[in-house]
Amino acid sequence: MANEMKLFSVTNERPLALKIAENLGVPLCEVELQKFSDGEVKINVEESIRGTNCYVIQSMNSNVNERLMELLIMIDALKRASAHTITVIMPYYGYSRQDRKARSREPITAKLLANLIQRAGATRLISVDLHAAQIQGFFNIPIDHLSALPLLSARLIEEYGNEENLVIVAPDHSGVVRARRVADKLHAPIAILNRKPRPNEREITSIIGEVEGKLAIVVDDIIDTGYRATTSAEKLLEAGAREVVTCATHAVLAGDAAERLAASPISKIFVTDSIDVVGAKKIDKMEVITIGPALARAISGVQENRSLHPLF
Structure with a gap:
């Protein structure tokens, strides 16, 4: 027993x-x-x-x-x-x-x-x-x-499964495996942001892959200060992406990250409740998926x- x-x-x-x-x-x-x-x-x-x-x-x-x-x-x-x-x-x-x-x-x-x-x-x-x-x-x-990637992928399929011009984006080289798992679920190609390997580094040197005219979904594990998410979106839009969506498992949202994300060109943010998202951190464009x-x-x-x- x-x-x-x-x-x-x-x-x-x-x-x-x-x-x-x-x-x-x-x-x-x-x-x-x-x-x-x-x-x-x-x-x-x-x-x-x-x-x-x-x-x-x-x-x-x-x-x-x-x-x-x-x-x-x-x-x-x-x-x-x-x-x-x-x-x-x-x-x-x-x-x-x-x-x-x-x-x-x-x-x-x-x-x-x-x-x-x-x-x-x-x-x-x-x-x-x-x-x-x-x-x-x-x-x-x-x-x-x-x-949590299966949960996030299921929600992305529900929301964007009928999109033809879709690309899944890794915010740096270390996130390629994570992006590939989501891309396989959505039957979409991937792109990679070539970023200087420093914490919260804002400079992106290039984009590997085709993003022009596509809905770009950036897949990450953590959103901390929001710098990486916002700079990723800015670089993708600059390269011709028509819209940028971000998803991540852990919404740390340190400091003024929520305000930074709210003011960013990201159209939608999907996170989980692995960390409680409460009060001012829960912005309008954010959807919290429970684990x-x-x-x-x-x-x-x-x-x-x-x-x-x-x-x-």
């Missing part, structure tokens, strides 16, 4: 966690979260979890460092309360862009984060569209790496020891 399932969300901002709980038909367990005047976090689980399978939903949204400390403290609390297993559901893996040493004396912070999560006591991780797939190798516990049901299926599969292959 399987151990009982217990579902947790650490932060008070938890619309995605509520969707997952609704799809599973399992209530979120009560967690007391206190923050002291100096920023310290104290957590108390309000019910017995001895011998249960615990699932902790915590995306690295808003303040990444604060979310991380909440997660580590929560894992420690569950471990000390004799949880049988502790599965972390982290739709957006913070620090994922620091996955290698690009220059001397740089840290590999994505690996450090993996070490912290494992040392705290997590026994499994579920994440969505990691910035670099090799991050899975940073862990010595099971990793379920899900993709709640997919994550619920993943949790159910782990709980019942079923294959998660259809979700990859």
Whole structure:
């Protein structure tokens, strides 16, 4: 007989966690979260979890460092309360862009984060569209790496499936595989923006592929400051594209990114709720697609020891 399932969300901002709980038909367990005047976090689980399978939903949204400390403290609390297993559901893996040493004396912070999560006591991780797939190798516990691209592709087919002049665009060379997966679904060619390889670099030197007269759909994994999305759109329109649509899994939307995107020539933006898009960040041209049901299926599969292959 399987151990009982217990579902947790650490932060008070938890619309995605509520969707997952609704799809599973399992209530979120009560967690007391206190923050002291100096920023310290104290957590108390309000019910017995001895011998249960615990699932902790915590995306690295808003303040990444604060979310991380909440997660580590929560894992420690569950471990000390004799949880049988502790599965972390982290739709957006913070620090994922620091996955290698690009220059001397740089840290590999994505690996450090993996070490912290494992040392705290997590026994499994579920994440969505990691910035670099090799991050899975940073862990010595099971990793379920899900993709939101099928959901985004299905919505794009629904909206633009009848378009004849369509091109899927990778915003840089590292995004070609991601763009190819979407292009295969839409039976469309791809183009690549040749960009200087620096964080949020605005200069695009050339475009590989034909975009003139076409509806260009830029496929990315993260929209952070919005610079890459807006400069991509400007370059594509300058090259003759008649319209630019952008889609991405993770809407970080740091700083004034929402305002930048609202003022940009992008006609439509599709993102998921891997990170909560609330308040002023939810602009009129943005559509948020939920990954709640997919994550619920993943949790159910782990709980019942079923294959998660259809979700990859």
